[in-house]
Amino acid sequence: EIVLTQSPDTLSLSPGQRATLSCRASQDLSIYLAWFQQKPGQPPRLLIYDASTRASGTPARFRGSGSGTDFTLTISSLEPEDVAFYFCQHRRNWPWTFGQGTKVELK
């Protein structure tokens, strides 16, 4: 089973600042990685797939990058509505697994 490790656990930033979230895989994923946003009481929402492609409706301030074992989600200018948990998830093989999540909060 592939293990995904996200860092940091919590990111505290002011509106307008850049947020950089990391996801590291225990095995080569090629580009088969997604990023999800989850707000309290809601299901996850697909933001990015294939490491860097924005899903339908994802704002342009969200950018995914990376391949292999190291991936990054960047929010170029943090908006108040971006406060949420962010999870990475691979689909390289079965079983699919998720990272433990990064909480993004406003300072």
Next chain:
Amino acid sequence: QVQLVQSGVEVKKPGSSVKVSCKASGGTLNNFAISWVRQAPGLGLEWMGGIIPMFGTTNYAQKFQDRITFKADISTNTIYMDLNTLTSEDTAVYYCARYYYGSGTYENGVFYMDVWGRGTPVTVSS
């Protein structure tokens, strides 16, 4: 746009079973599969497995293999998850999520979960 409508809150005793439904409304599941993902209180997301409704083909995470069953009723576009021998560790919100598995391109990628149900809370307690 298809929506996944899940069944309601469940409270179960240890050792019993739970059946959660997920109905696709507003669209077809042709070329789409359904995954089940759960989230224990305050914790992360755990993929449990998936089913291709058109063929009934299933794929279970090894952790759940002995006590989980997915079924699909194509006539009603409804997918069911049965989880038995429940313990308190099964207390979680259970989500169904759709992913495209067909050939060719798709706007939200192939094998990525792009439409999710709102979740079914399951509490296991004596």
